[in-house]
Amino acid sequence: MIRIEPRVAPGRLMTLGVPVLSAVIALVLACIPLLFAGANIATAYAEMARGVFGSVFSFTEVLTRATPLIFTGLAATLAFRAKLWNIGAEGQLYLGAMAAVAVGTGLFDLPGVLLMPLIIGFGAAAGAAGMAVPAVLKTRFGADEVVTTLLLNFIILIFVQMMLEGALKDPMSLGWPQSSPILDQGMLPQLIPRTRVHAGLIIALLAAVVAQFMLARSVWGFRLRAVGENAAAARHAGIGVNRSLMSVALISGALAGLAGVSEVAGLKGYLTADLSPGFGYTGIVVAMLAGLSPIGVVVSALFIASVFVGADSMSRAMGVSSYLADLVVSMSLLCVLIGGFFARYRITSTKPVQGAAS
């Protein structure tokens, strides 16, 4: 006879241990697809490790890859804390990127100190606007935001393609659907010479610290947590639930928009329709792996980025499909979900009582 009982209070060890353990298990489970692909397991893991820790450059690649994931992870974290299911970070990322190229490619010929904040501000605002639509549809019409944000991702991506063949198309691109490059003075500065790490990382880290502080210490964060944990009680206690949801929707969208800004203005320099390999969706995994803690997002983004960078280099060396990375990422989400269950509940098995003939 198996019973499920809630734990009185999950220990600190559990809260920290579960995500780490889940990540490890997901990595170990990667054996199965590796075997399926006929690869030598030991070599494969060694290649992955080399891809991440092999050189200073390879580690800076992890930092570069983690930058947008921190933004989208934070976007998911804040929204999910309020039980607002923003699954639209992918679309909001593209809106942010589009706004960045709209103002950053020559519309305003400003010095960098002005142009950079302008690009960042416009990108964040565009992302926020992208999340405002489903948030209004939810609070006004009761339309489920999961479905609307998911569908908006498709709409926005098609819109990006349209713009890249139209208004934002680079006339010099010889027919390729891509935007003009961001003006040099508008680009976020490089952090380490001869690597791709850029100032977007600093903004992402700052955003994580601010988010952590606001969540724990501000009245806004208090309200957001209350709404997420028990909206009925929050409303009864005089908290404006819809207002809280709207504000977190805008901030979540803005963070996702910043992911797009940082990719365009920090890394690529111009916008194409394949800017993001699913950073928005992966941000959900990052957030869940972080246990919805903003500081934790930094750590889990680094882990997920390592998986991608490591799998990429292993894939190049051994010919195993790089979809292995997506597989590991999705498995770590499932593992952390299951782990979260064991952190919150205890499974006790009780022996059948004597005389119980069934």
Add this chain to the structure above:
Amino acid sequence: MIDILHILISESFWIASLRIATPLIFGVLGALLCEKSGVLNLGIEGIFVAGAMAGWIAVWLGAGLWGGVLVAAGAGAFFGLIHAILTVPLGLSQHVSGLGVTMFATSVSYFIYRTALPDTTSPPRIEPFQALDIPILSDLPFIGPVLFQQTAMTMLALIMVGVVWYVLDRTALGVAIKAVGDNPDSVDAQGLSVYGLRIGTIMAGSALMALGGAFLTMSAFSSFFFGMVNGRGWICIALVIFASWRPGKALLGALLFGAFDAFQVRLQTEVGAFVPGQVFLMAPYILSIFALVIAARRADYPRALLTPWFKGQR
């Protein structure tokens, strides 16, 4: 005006409508079943991909078309089982678990596909289901071609509408499924297994979803490619709400959707010169959001939807 009317009365338009609707019919029925038992299944998008890949690769490996259908359904049931274990006995967030299953099913499918066919840019084609040509029935005016010049999978989808309706409305099992989605305690108090009913229903629903995916590779396109599901699963989630969880209305919703899509494709040939093509590509998603907004206010959600239930806790 004349042109629009012309489109609406043409046989080919309605044939196309029903063809476009077919994967949605499977998907909406599957999602409807899961939700009737009280569990939202956002794994649908990934299960579509898995069904499309599994069915196609089975046929490619020589399983035969109906063998492929079975393999696809089995793949759907497998991923459904994962979602069911996470959300039913473990009672985890149905939203996050569903998204996890979508990511997992998608990456497994892509990984297997890439491992089986490492370098191909144009995947091998299979011989897909052909249009049934049923003597007499197919020769009926208008109805004949529209209904019976479809492939066997479209027929199967229409039959499944009847099956799902019959099970939910006319059998003891249906009563139990509806009860477990409204108040699991009612089922538990009568000695039935809440977990068993929900897990079984989710697996069956997921198998149906996978058939929606299989239709794409085995009836519509005859090969598998990345991104081919393209949000169809999410559209189904919106359509279930639009259909207020009724199989008949689900069919209607899918057909309306198919008709709109077929219509805009034809409209595109008329006005394509003035409007960018992407506007038409966006239309299905915008339509889904619109349908959701209209239906949301009076949506009569299954009462126990999204609420986990643990044995022995009341």
Add this chain to the structure above:
Amino acid sequence: MTQQKILSLNRLSKQFGTVVANDAVDLDLHKGEVLALLGENGAGKTTLMNMLFGHYLPDSGSIDVAGEDGVMQPLALGHPQAALRAGIGMVHQHFTLAENLSALDNILLGSEKLKSLRRDRARLRARVEGIMARSGLTAPLDELVGKLSVGERQRVEILKALFRDARILVLDEPTAVLTPQEADTLFENIGMMTKDGLSVIFISHKLREVLAFSSRIAVLRHGVKVGEMATSDADQKAIARMMVGADTPEASREIIAPGAPVLKMKGVSLKGQSDRDTLTDVSLTVHANEIVGIAGVSGNGQSALAAALSGMRHPDSGTITVEGVDVTRAEPLAMIRAHVGRIPEDRHHDGMVGAMSVAENMVIERLWDDEFQSRGFLKNEAIASHAERLSKAYDVRGPGIEAKAQLLSGGNIQKLILARVFEQNPRLILANQPVRGLDMGAAEEVRRRLLEARDGGAGVMLISEDLDEILGLADRILVIHSGEVHEIMTRDRSQIGLMMAGEPA
């Protein structure tokens, strides 16, 4: 009456965490008997019955049930299915009905083969109708349960058990949701059924009905059986002492003169989703120094009344003023700032955010107050010292102010809410079922605080389904029925009961 034993519980024990819910309880039931299981809230009555029905697994002990042949056999524990097969039927306090199914489908649920493709509803329906005729219990079989009244739902629950050939029927506080008259009818029906050979255990904490309708009484206190007797030998005072362990101290209530009006409702109508949460043309006044009791059977508009005064819902017409300030369309925050203290009916659902700390729950209504925030940032020290102070003053016991509020017991959660409400010196207090589910001590504390607030000049609106509680506390009594509120002059139980049932008194 035959003395054939049909059920025996042998030394059943159950512990939840550190709380001993049942400690080696023995209990026998005989054929055709009505056994009343009496005890105050939290005495372990429901836990005991849940073990009998297989919802909980006992830590130790065993259960024997007579088979069809009358031979006692051990019952497999922890399996509702086994209990059902052994002829045990249970009607829970919270009905276990699917509202989207007809009454008939609810009754048939689980007794038909799930694999069968066809249903034989006509035959099964005839059987249900036969049972209805024999037992005197009637319910509209084709109506969706969601549309039935509470009394009808309860009858469906009992029919469900009888349809499964229950020979032992357990009723958990069956009269909690019924008018006194409906309750009497229920007991008449039970009488008919026991003549047919059914044995009944009913759980109650109402002495009056236990003495009137049972044949034997068993009393539980703190999970231990403290007494058992034939009802004919029972003495009311003695049983009451057995239940609580000592003579019950009556809440002493001085009569004081009411002051100026605090709350005025004029012609307030509020249309809800069903008749159960609708108000129709309600006009009433609550004065300072006055407790106004709202008596009524649940589902007669109490929730709409409470929602309107909490700011959770707004009237379609009419006006509400608190101390002359119009609060008709006030949101909860505006209600709080108009000095309305609200003690919600469902304290877990509306009263606290369980995943947040005790300290945070104590200030959640005052986030706007400069005492606890400055420029949008929380003053954590002020919040902590405030929580320490209130915990002491209101005797909130638990793992500490930083612990999650959901770790508190029901009584301590209610004390937390009391602390939050009374600390703001409310002029009007809305207390909706404030003692439901609390143990004697906590309930007494709530009553004392309400009287204290009244004496201090506040007006109190007390909504309760327990007429004895209203008679004990209220200075003035109003009856609510089908969304209408009427003032009554009498304090006579049966007359109030008639009005609660919608009869003109």
